[in-house]
Amino acid sequence: MKKILLRFTGLIVSLVALFLVFPELLFDSAWGQRFYLWTDGAQAANFSFKDGEVSGDTVFMNGDIYKGTLTDMEELLKAHPEITTLVMNYVPGSIDDEANLLASREIRKNKINTYVPEGGMIASGGTDMFLAGVKRNAHETAKIGVHSWGGGDKMATEYPREDEVHEIYLDYYEEMSIPLEFYWYTLEAASADSIHWMTVEEIKKYQVTNNDENER
Numbered sequence: 001m002k003k004i005l006l007r008f009t010g011l012i013v014s015l016v017a018l019f020l021v022f023p024e025l026l027f028d029s030a031w032g033q034r035f036y037l038w039t040d041g042a043q044a045a046n047f048s049f050k051d052g053e054v055s056g057d058t059v060f061m062n063g064d065i066y067k068g069t070l071t072d073m074e075e076l077l078k079a080h081p082e083i084t085t086l087v088m089n090y091v092p093g094s095i096d097d098e099a100n101l102l103a104s105r106e107i108r109k110n111k112i113n114t115y116v117p118e119g120g121m122i123a124s125g126g127t128d129m130f131l132a133g134v135k136r137n138a139h140e141t142a143k144i145g146v147h148s149w150g151g152g153d154k155m156a157t158e159y160p161r162e163d164e165v166h167e168i169y170l171d172y173y174e175e176m177s178i179p180l181e182f183y184w185y186t187l188e189a190a191s192a193d194s195i196h197w198m199t200v201e202e203i204k205k206y207q208v209t210n211n212d213e214n215e216r
Helices: 002-021 030-039 068-079 097-109 125-130 164-175 181-189 200-205
Strands: 046-048 058-062 085-091 113-116 121-123 136-138 143-146
Touching: 030 068, 046 068, 068 097, 085 125, 097 125, 097 164, 113 125, 121 125, 125 143, 143 181, 164 181
Parallel strands: 058 085, 085 113, 085 121, 113 136, 121 143
Antiparallel strands: 046 058
16 A cells, blocks of 8 residues: 555656646646646536436536547537537636637537526636527526636736737637627626626626526
C-alpha cells in the first residue's frame, strides 16, 4: 500500500511539474483541462440519461464545459439522434470558450431544446450554451448567471466596442437570434471574477428563455 501511495504521489508531482514547464498541455488539450478541473475540485461536463437508461429523447448535463465537450456533444448527438431536450442541471461555466461555442452550435444545428430544471444552475459559458436551444425554458427556481470575461491582463470592458475581440461572441449571439445588447449587458453586469444572477425581468428583456409556456 505504501509503495502504491508513493507511486501515485510521484505521478501527481510529475504531472504538476510537466504542466509548469509546458502550460500549453494544460490549457490546450482535453485531458489537460480535465486534470485542471479535477485539481480545482470541479467536474468536467458529462451527459447521462434518466435513471441509468442508455437512451431517450432527454439527456442531462452536469459539470464545466471544456475542450472535450465538443467531441462529446458530437458523438452524443450522432449516437442518439432521438434527443430533443438537453436538461442543464448544473453547468457553472466553461474553461474553453471556443469549444463551448462550437459545441453549442451543434445543439442548434440538431434543433435541440434546452431546459434548466428546479434547483438547477447555469452560468457564464453554461448560459451561452443554454442560448443555443431552439426552445429555451427554465424553472422559476433555476439560477442563470452572467459576467464579463477577461483575457491576459485586460478585461473585456477595456476593449473598444469596435474591437474584433468581441466578434466571436457577437457572431454567436446573432446566430442564436439573441439581442446583441445582451452581450454588452453581460460585460457590465459583473466583473470576470464575480457573477450576476439574472432577474426575471432581465431574462425576459434579453430573450434568454423563449418558450410560450415559460415556467418563469
